Amino acid sequence: MSSDLASKLREGTKHSHAIAENTAFMKCFLKGIVEKEPFRKLTANLYFVYRALEAELQRYCSHPVVGLIYFPELNRQGNLEKDLAFYYNEDWRNQIVALEAGKAYVARIHELANTEPTLLIAHAYVRYMGDLSGGQSLKKIVRSAMNLPPDQGTGFYEFENIPNIEAIRAFKAKYRHALNSLPVDDILAEKIVDEANYTFELNCHVFHELETDVKAAIGDYVFDLLTRQDKSGNTSSELVAAD
Numbered sequence: 001m002s003s004d005l006a007s008k009l010r011e012g013t014k015h016s017h018a019i020a021e022n023t024a025f026m027k028c029f030l031k032g033i034v035e036k037e038p039f040r041k042l043t044a045n046l047y048f049v050y051r052a053l054e055a056e057l058q059r060y061c062s063h064p065v066v067g068l069i070y071f072p073e074l075n076r077q078g079n080l081e082k083d084l085a086f087y088y089n090e091d092w093r094n095q096i097v098a099l100e101a102g103k104a105y106v107a108r109i110h111e112l113a114n115t116e117p118t119l120l121i122a123h124a125y126v127r128y129m130g131d132l133s134g135g136q137s138l139k140k141i142v143r144s145a146m147n148l149p150p151d152q153g154t155g156f157y158e159f160e161n162i163p164n165i166e167a168i169r170a171f172k173a174k175y176r177h178a179l180n181s182l183p184v185d186d187i188l189a190e191k192i193v194d195e196a197n198y199t200f201e202l203n204c205h206v207f208h209e210l211e212t213d214v215k216a217a218i219g220d221y222v223f224d225l226l227t228r229q230d231k232s233g234n235t236s237s238e239l240v241a242a243d
């Protein structure tokens with residue numbers, strides 16, 4: 001049974017993707033403005049999100065639908081822990097705090113897990129496909145913006161079992177194939193796309209909450225200059241085969 005869920009998700013979230021790319025936080029990021037304080041707070045909030053998501057996906061790893069999209073090689077929690085030890089210190093667990101937007105995001109993951117676990121597919125798709133796509137360019141930006149020592153600070157963007165561009169391309173094709181093979185009818189597919197759009201929103205709320213720190217670091221004037229213009233989104237063009 002092919003639900004064509006992969007194309008439905010890509011097409012159905014294009015607009016949300018463009019909005020996420022055009023958040024002030026991401027615009028600054030793409031222009032090489034990666035300040036330590038907002039970046040480590042983002043890392044901390046991603047840690048809370050992935051910890052919740054991965055625990056719930058693990059809980060449903062034998063579920064007839066959710067289990068088919070569970071790929072432990074994608075798990076980010078361990079690498080986020082290493083990054084946090086780098087950006088804070090060994091005592092990072094006592095220092096990190098969830099933003100309001102981070103708490104809402106985590107709460108949504110647990111709520112779905114307890115009520116409609118198939119919608120967790122949307123959450124996995126938005127984060128992991130994003131990490132395997134634009135996330136790879138963001139890694140280069142982070143490394144050069146903060147002039148990081150080799151092998152430190154960007155574990156989040158590194159997949160030990162998916163180590164290079166060819167492997168990433170092949171994995172994304174496998175993931176899309178898995179999405180398409182899910183036993184999902186049109187109504188459920190639509191709900192998953194809606195939840196994916198909501199997941200983009202939850203991510204944007206985290207970015208917005210971090211803007212205050214970016215402004216504090218670079219000043220209102222530069223912030224306004226950098227964030228003035230919008231661009232069309234990276235997923236707005238046709239899908240290149242197996243990209």
Ligand code: HEM
Nearest residue numbers: 010020021026030125126129130133134203234235240243
């Ligand atoms: C400035 C930030 C971003 C850039 C430059 C960017 C760039 C890209 C690029 C180049 C692709 C690949 C498109 C393709 O396969 O043809 C992509 C895909 C994707 N991105 Fe982003 N992205 C950004 C932010 C985000 C954010 C914040 C999220 C979610 C939180 C996200 C989620 C996704 C997803 C889910 C896909 C897969 C689309 C699909 O093929 O189904 N991206 N992104």
